[in-house]
Amino acid sequence: MNFESANFFKPGKKIMVLGGDGFCGWPTSLHLSGLGHEVTIIDNFSRRNIDNELESNSLTPVYPMGTRLNAWEEMSGQFIDFHRIDIAVEYEKLLQIVNEKKPDVIVHFAEQRSAPYSMKSPAHKRYTINNNLNATHNLLSVIVESGLDIHLVHLGSVGIYGYGTAGIKIPEGYLDVEVQTETGERLKKQILYPTNPESIYHLTKSQDQLLFFYYNKNDQVRITDLHQGIVWGTNTNETSLDERLMNRFDYDGDYGTVLNRFLMQAAVGHPITVHGTGGQTRAFIHIQDTVRCIQLAIENPPLPEERVMIFNQVTETYRIRELAELVSNLTGAPIQYVPNPRNEPAENELSISNDHLLSKGLNPITLDHGLMQEVTMIARKYAHRVNHAKIPATSTWTKEKQPGVYDAFSK
């Protein structure tokens, strides 16, 4: 096997991937296992259960975990261990497996990650808050209780930054500000970027950030928090090896991110539905680059006693209508503008630093190069599996839509 990333090969780290059955977690687990690391996946299958609840499905087939792991062992000769644990609830089980495995690194994907799902109903809001905050806090507490020096790599979201702010380029986590002392002196300081989460889901990521700040300060836990953009693309080098290793492709109104939804709509002859004017600017990254970035984060841990490292894991920004045009050009599908269910500005600029990952040598896959493959290899190929009822986005942000506050910087 010839992994593209073989030149980074430093095998033998013990790595736990929490949420390793999910869209980002599965390809990450294979990538790290392929690099020769000893990987253990933890997942509670809540994402598969949510498919049942929503009566929706991945466009691509998602095989049972046992089948996935056997296929991987067949293809790569590598063994991945798996434990079904709800990390938000089963604290003792998580502690036990951490004490047993003594991981060098834990990659934490295990959260409810859909903004629309988090806004569906009070019960969905409560589930998202409860699941995500207890998941992250339990993990931090386990790391401290284990007494091990574990590097925690967490996936955050650029959605906590809000919609871009009055010409400020969004920094990697920390913002330079000037404040005035009581005696009128001006001080230059650096603070956590004041967040303006877009949904209950994003709110949990802002709150996670405070958990990390605290545990890093009080217990010197080493943490890298990757504020990720919208991940597009389906397969990586490893998941492409066999259909049984195939990754999820969510297209429904709740879990399908914007690009997947456009691709699927085009493939089944539905017009491409743009919310509002499509002037919203969003940040993107390809799934292949996600797994590389996680590898980079693992290979460049913060020093002991260093503050939380925060990086923006995005490679491009696009306006939604530009994206729609891109897909329309590739497929011939028409574009349709529909009312926006979200509380957000019609148009926004977004400028985000991503110097860190570029400085580490990432050579990103861009939308205008990689998109055609998604059209032919995924959307068209699996179009027969689509459930048409699941195409519209039905979760709204408020009962009657209200004007939102779009800026954490008031005044």
Place this chain on the structure above:
Amino acid sequence: MNFESANFFKPGKKIMVLGGDGFCGWPTSLHLSGLGHEVTIIDNFSRRNIDNELESNSLTPVYPMGTRLNAWEEMSGQFIDFHRIDIAVEYEKLLQIVNEKKPDVIVHFAEQRSAPYSMKSPAHKRYTINNNLNATHNLLSVIVESGLDIHLVHLGSVGIYGYGTAGIKIPEGYLDVEVQTETGERLKKQILYPTNPESIYHLTKSQDQLLFFYYNKNDQVRITDLHQGIVWGTNTNETSLDERLMNRFDYDGDYGTVLNRFLMQAAVGHPITVHGTGGQTRAFIHIQDTVRCIQLAIENPPLPEERVMIFNQVTETYRIRELAELVSNLTGAPIQYVPNPRNEPAENELSISNDHLLSKGLNPITLDHGLMQEVTMIARKYAHRVNHAKIPATSTWTKEKQPGVYDAFSK
């Protein structure tokens, strides 16, 4: 009955007090009921159960809720309704009672509020995170689901500000900063003060603040968040009317705040134990002023669509050793310096704005005037009830104490 605050009398508001069996909640409930408001108390008695767990007790007798409410009806002729509900867990019950009562105001005290308790063990950390965040989030979700225009008054803590910052006077919630745009322009902005919580307990208050920011932005919930200092004193005008109405006086190492612990130590002939050098500066407020401040908050709600109102509910700051000297002078007890179990700087300055409550006419009770009454009427009177084993503070912040980061403003 002649309530001192009778001139504020605007009776007839429907007010729910969550955590109304607690140290602040009970006197607040009586005060608001005495003003002629229709009060409903919600509590799950978790604080009483924690006394059982810790094998500790209030120095003053705390009567059962039924006895308390009957005594209040006898003394004042006013009825207070009570429901035992765990607001972090029993969402549907909370929703039902809110839909029934249709409160104008909900005062939210119902959180685990001891910093040392929150640091005792992983289980205590997890309980505090889980209880406090779900309690606050459930309440916000209930308010939105009810569709009622309810003013939420929450008790936060000045402990989220950290230990004072390089000469910056801590503002009431929002900090003025200057930031630079991508094109080099300087912008004046106002942001939520970047918090630096002192413990897991305080962390939950920082996270609550983000919940409030979000629900105010997305759902226009009207919220006042009162960042309170350490509350001292035991009784108010109303709790003094009858022994059955008496308020809690916590003196143990976990729930006893610094002043109560000093008073109790002096009363039982134990030296006054100061942690570290006693150079830590802390902010204080008397319980009688707490209940008045809550009344002020209720009478001055934010406008619809206004951002979260944040005020600092403190009236004085003292260094711990000054406080020890004050108690030593009043009682003759000697002072003893012991190692500090907390991660905090040995000495800190603390300058906190409290313009709002002063502008609303609060005339504070000061420590040098009110303290003698606590010595004679509480500490000496009930000294026979003390459990000597509970005097030392045993919760430590880390296994081996580490140097902490004392400043949310790094660099």
